[in-house]
Amino acid sequence: MASHSTLLALLMSSFLFHTVVADASDDYCNFPAVFNFGDSNSDTGGLSAAFGPAPPPNGESFFGKPAGRYCDGRLIIDFIANSLGLPYLSAYLNSVGTNFSHGANFATAGSTIRAQNTTLRQSGFSPFSLDVQSWEFAQFKSRSESFVKQGLFKDQLPKEEYFSQALYTFDIGQNDLTAAYFSNMTTKEVKAVIPNILDKFTIVIQSVYWQGGRYFWIHNTGPFGCLPYVLDRLTLRAPDVDRAGCGSPFNEVAQLFNQKLKEVVDQLKKDLPLAVFTYVDIYSLKYELLSHASLHGFDSNALLTCCGHGGKYNYNANFGCGSMRMVNNTEVLVGKSCNNPFRRIIWDGVHFTQAANKWIFDHIVGGKFSYPPTPLKMACKKN
Ligand SMILES: *[C@@H]1O[C@H](CO)[C@@H](O)[C@H](O)[C@H]1NC(C)=O
Ligand SMILES: *[C@@H]1O[C@H](CO)[C@@H](O)[C@H](O)[C@H]1NC(C)=O
Ligand SMILES: *[C@@H]1O[C@H](CO)[C@@H](O)[C@H](O)[C@H]1NC(C)=O
Ligand SMILES: *[C@@H]1O[C@H](CO)[C@@H](O)[C@H](O)[C@H]1NC(C)=O
Numbered sequence: 001m002a003s004h005s006t007l008l009a010l011l012m013s014s015f016l017f018h019t020v021v022a023d024a025s026d027d028y029c030n031f032p033a034v035f036n037f038g039d040s041n042s043d044t045g046g047l048s049a050a051f052g053p054a055p056p057p058n059g060e061s062f063f064g065k066p067a068g069r070y071c072d073g074r075l076i077i078d079f080i081a082n083s084l085g086l087p088y089l090s091a092y093l094n095s096v097g098t099n100f101s102h103g104a105n106f107a108t109a110g111s112t113i114r115a116q117n118t119t120l121r122q123s124g125f126s127p128f129s130l131d132v133q134s135w136e137f138a139q140f141k142s143r144s145e146s147f148v149k150q151g152l153f154k155d156q157l158p159k160e161e162y163f164s165q166a167l168y169t170f171d172i173g174q175n176d177l178t179a180a181y182f183s184n185m186t187t188k189e190v191k192a193v194i195p196n197i198l199d200k201f202t203i204v205i206q207s208v209y210w211q212g213g214r215y216f217w218i219h220n221t222g223p224f225g226c227l228p229y230v231l232d233r234l235t236l237r238a239p240d241v242d243r244a245g246c247g248s249p250f251n252e253v254a255q256l257f258n259q260k261l262k263e264v265v266d267q268l269k270k271d272l273p274l275a276v277f278t279y280v281d282i283y284s285l286k287y288e289l290l291s292h293a294s295l296h297g298f299d300s301n302a303l304l305t306c307c308g309h310g311g312k313y314n315y316n317a318n319f320g321c322g323s324m325r326m327v328n329n330t331e332v333l334v335g336k337s338c339n340n341p342f343r344r345i346i347w348d349g350v351h352f353t354q355a356a357n358k359w360i361f362d363h364i365v366g367g368k369f370s371y372p373p374t375p376l377k378m379a380c381k382k383n
Contacts, residue, residue, distance in 0.1 A: 029215070031084050031379075032159070032165050033086070033101075033166035034089060034102070034103040034166060034167050035105075035137065035166055035168050036089055036104075036107055036168075036169045036170075036171075037106050037133045037134070037137070037172060037204070038169075038171040038172045038219075039107060039111040039171065040110060040350070041076070041107075041174070041222075042076065042077040042169070043070065043075075043091070043105070043107045043108050043109045044067075044077065044089050044105045045067070045068025045090070045091035045094050046092065046093045046107055046108035046128065047068075047109040048068040049068070050093050053066050053068065054066050054067075054069065054322065055321075055323070056335075057321070057335050058071065058072065059071075059072065061341055061342070061354050068094075070109055070350065071354055072306070072307070072347055072353055072354050073353075074357060075357055076171070076219075076360055077089060077105070077107075077171070079361035080217075080361065084376070089104060089105035091105050092105060092136055100144065100158060102158065103158065104137075106128070106136050106140075107171070108126045110125045111130065111133065111172060111175060113129065113130045113172055113173055113200050114129060114200050115129040125179050130204050131200065134204045137211075138207070145160050145163075148160060164214055166213070166215065167379060168208055168213045170217070173197065174224050174254075177250075182233065187250075190253050191253060194257050194260055197257075198260055202264055202267075202268065209272045209275055213275070214380070215275070215276050215379055216276065216277045216278065217280065218265060218278065218279050220280065220281055220282055221258060221261075221283065222282055222286040222287075223250075223283055223290065225246045225247035225248065225249070225250030225251035226244060226246035226286070226287070227350060228308070228311075228349035228350075231247055231313065232313060233317065244291035244303075245303050246290065251287070262279055276381065276382050278374045278379045280370050282364070282369075284369065285363050289302075289356060289360070290345060296359065299338075299345075302345050303345075305321075305347070305348060306337065306338035306344040306348070307321035307322070307338075307341075308348060308349050314337060314349075320349070321334060322335075341353050341355065
């Protein structure tokens with residue numbers, strides 16, 4: 001992680017950098033499609049399609065209604081698609097009203113890299129782990145190619161060449177680490193499973209590569225030790241809270257995961273010579289935002305949940321955002337309790353608000369938080 005002063009310098013120059021590169025439009029990659037793999041941080045409707053919709057007030061700030069996202073509005077992946085001139089990604093699992101002309105989204109909320117040995121009902125983790133998402137992708141690719149060859153569904157499926165020209169985005173891993181903690185592993189034990197988690201990650205990247213994928217944009221994992229659902233559930237196990245109020249052991253694990261992920265990406269660069277990899281440091285941005293919220297125009301009580309109920313963080317696992325709770329024999333919606341979600345960072349105790357997602361996107365798009373420092377639109381170029 002960059003030191004704070006370095007980080008601030010990067011933050012201040014990242015907008016400027018974006019403007020400067022804008023002149024070199026001939027060099028842009030023109031990605032015709034995005035294929036995304038991940039968890040709730042980038043789910044645009046996958047879990048909703050299979051297990052019931054994300055309830056209101058999700059979606060309220062932008063879509064005006066629930067839109068399959070666990071957020072008041074758009075996610076980082078939405079800002080990515082939009083800035084590449086592409087439509088928002090349809091969830092692969094959605095069977096109605098979808099359009100995959102410019103990509104597909106295999107992410108579902110609660111997804112892990114490693115398949116879990118518990119059901120969604122038992123543990124809250126999605127059955128669509130990363131290996132499943134990669135099988136879905138293989139099906140999607142081979143079946144759409146076969147339809148397009150027959151001249152069928154051309155206006156809702158990608159062109160054949162898009163699979164090698166697309167940007168493949170990944171944002172997954174956080175739930176592997178929280179799942180391990182929630183199964184009562186010690187920090188030492190969680191650290192010990194990281195290599196196994198990343199081995200499974202590598203297998204999926206290789207599989208996409210052998211199917212023709214070339215451009216990989218990989219987000220590292222965020223400081224989940226700052227999230228109310230982790231702090232609330234593991235509170236007795238986190239005596240070490242840092243100045244930002246985040247659980248230090250959890251964030252230490254996230255950082256170890258990221259360090260190893262970066263090594264894995266460096267190795268993949270060597271093993272898969274035709275691919276271009278961009279590793280994006282989401283962790284530093286999220287931590288910077290949460291630890292200096294007012295400096296960046298957000299309310300100072302950074303860890304407080306906007307849509308929730310009760311407790312230190314306005315978060316209670318039994319009364320989640322959009323659930324109903326009984327008050328004097330009447331059902332009441334657990335809705336937005338903050339006046340202005342545009343000034344809040346934490347949406348529902350687990351996920352970031354649209355405003356926070358936009359802030360993060362604005363800082364990664366220019367490349368200052370990427371290794372190598374590649375702007376989004378140049379992520380097809382080898383350094
Ligand atoms: C699930 O169980 C198998 C067999 O015991 C084990 O190899 C695997 O690591 C387990 N997965 C997780 C995520 O704990
Ligand atoms: C899907 O989107 C593409 C590009 O935005 C558009 O050309 C096409 O007509 C759409 N297909 C359907 C079935 O709406
Ligand atoms: C973890 O420990 C708590 C407290 O002892 C217990 O209630 C819970 O069932 C345990 N969870 C698992 C998955 O073993
Ligand atoms: C519930 O009812 C009690 C007694 O009538 C009343 O004092 C209280 O304000 C009510 N609570 C809410 C949230 O309406």
